[in-house]
Amino acid sequence: MAGHSKWANIRHRKGAQDSKRGKIFTKIIKEITVAARLGGNDQDSNPRLRKAVSNARSNNMPQDNIIRAIKKGTGELEGIDYEEISYEGYGPNGIAIFIEVITDNKNRTVSELRHILNKNNGNLAEPGSVAWMFERKGEILISEFNGDEEDLLDDIVDSGADDFEKVENDVLVTTDQSELFNSKDALEEKGYSIKSADFIMVPKSTQAVNEEDQEKIINLMETIDNHDDVNQVYSNFLINSNA
Numbered sequence: 001m002a003g004h005s006k007w008a009n010i011r012h013r014k015g016a017q018d019s020k021r022g023k024i025f026t027k028i029i030k031e032i033t034v035a036a037r038l039g040g041n042d043q044d045s046n047p048r049l050r051k052a053v054s055n056a057r058s059n060n061m062p063q064d065n066i067i068r069a070i071k072k073g074t075g076e077l078e079g080i081d082y083e084e085i086s087y088e089g090y091g092p093n094g095i096a097i098f099i100e101v102i103t104d105n106k107n108r109t110v111s112e113l114r115h116i117l118n119k120n121n122g123n124l125a126e127p128g129s130v131a132w133m134f135e136r137k138g139e140i141l142i143s144e145f146n147g148d149e150e151d152l153l154d155d156i157v158d159s160g161a162d163d164f165e166k167v168e169n170d171v172l173v174t175t176d177q178s179e180l181f182n183s184k185d186a187l188e189e190k191g192y193s194i195k196s197a198d199f200i201m202v203p204k205s206t207q208a209v210n211e212e213d214q215e216k217i218i219n220l221m222e223t224i225d226n227h228d229d230v231n232q233v234y235s236n237f238l239i240n241s242n243a
Contacts, residue, residue, distance in 0.1 A: 027231055028056045029069045030102040034082050036073025047181060054184075055196045080104045087113055088130040091122040091220050093209040095237040096130035098201050103229040112227065120220040133236055134201040137162075138180030140187065142171040143195040159186035170195070174202070203236035214239050 031052045039046035043053060049070070056066050072079025085106055087099040097117075103109040114124050140161070145152065146169065156164050161175040161183040175183045177199055184197040209217060217237055224233045 023226075024059055025061060025065070026228070027102075028052060028059065028061060029065065030082055030231065032056065032066060032069035033073040033079060034084060034102055036070045037075075037082075041070050041074050051181070051197055051199075054194075055198065058195050085109070086127075086131070087124060088127060089113075089117050089122055089124045090130070091117070091120065091235065091237075092217055093207065093213055093237070095207050095209065095217065095235050096133045096203070097122065097221075097224070098130055098134055098234045099224060099230060100201075100232045101227075101229045102231050109227075109229045113224065113230075116220070116223055116227070120216065120223070122220065133205070134203055134234060136177050137200055137202045138175035138177050138183065138197065139200045140173040140175065140180070140184050140197045141195040142173060142187065142192045144169050144193055145171045155187065155190050155192070156183075159183040159190075161187075200232070201234040203234070205236065206238035207236050209237050209239060211239055 032049065035046060035049040035052050039049055041049070043050040053066055053070075068077060071077040082102050082104055083106055085101050085103065087101065087110065089097045089099070091097050099113065101109055101113075110124070117123055138161075145166070149166070152164065152171065156173055159173075159182070160179045161173045164171050164173045166172075173183065173187070180197055180199065184194055188194050217235075221233060221235060224230055
């Protein structure tokens with residue numbers, strides 16, 4: 001897939017593991033709460049909430065959990081006051097790292113992220129330092145795909161999406177951010193099982209790193225991703241045996 005990095009595939013596989021241990025529920029609940037707080041509880045007029053609720057249902061989250069998260073966001077129930085913040089930084093070999101967090105204590109979060117990066121030969125950077133290296137796209141996850149790839153490509157093009165990549169039995173479909181929901185609905189109508197639809201940051205170009213540095217970079221990315229306040233983390237590194 002044009003513009004995707006090694007981390008895109010690792011993040012996808014890791015997402016499956018996260019769902020087994022329940023961390024994905026925590027992320028979705030935070031996202032629902034923030035979406036409801038910012039845009040209200042009407043999913044028809046609040047596309048971010050509609051997306052979050054759709055992802056919750058795709059991950060078999062109980063309806064009661066969804067309703068409580070929405071009510072906490074709108075203030076109908078007492079809840080935690082979450083704040084959205086983005087952080088930018090660099091890792092080993094000068095790779096760019098873009099981190100999206102949802103936190104109730106930004107001072108704690110930034111301190112802990114700075115410590116993680118410093119400990120792993122990286123550093124936090126000023127806002128805008130690496131954001132320009134990424135562009136926001138839509139990403140649709142089709143689960144358990146076992147069909148014909150040529151038919152899949154035709155359906156993806158018909159849906160208005162841009163590209164796709166197979167990861168084991170799943171398919172990552174990339175769209176323009178404005179086409180995310182239209183493409184998702186079109187693919188569902190064609191019978192595909194949609195696991196999630198979300199907005200992501202895709203690197204405009206990749207930073208090649210040596211194969212021997214792969215482990216320390218992946219360990220850093222996973223450590224950041226495992227932080228309780230981190231919603232998503234993106235990078236532009238690409239493993240290249242000839243780098």
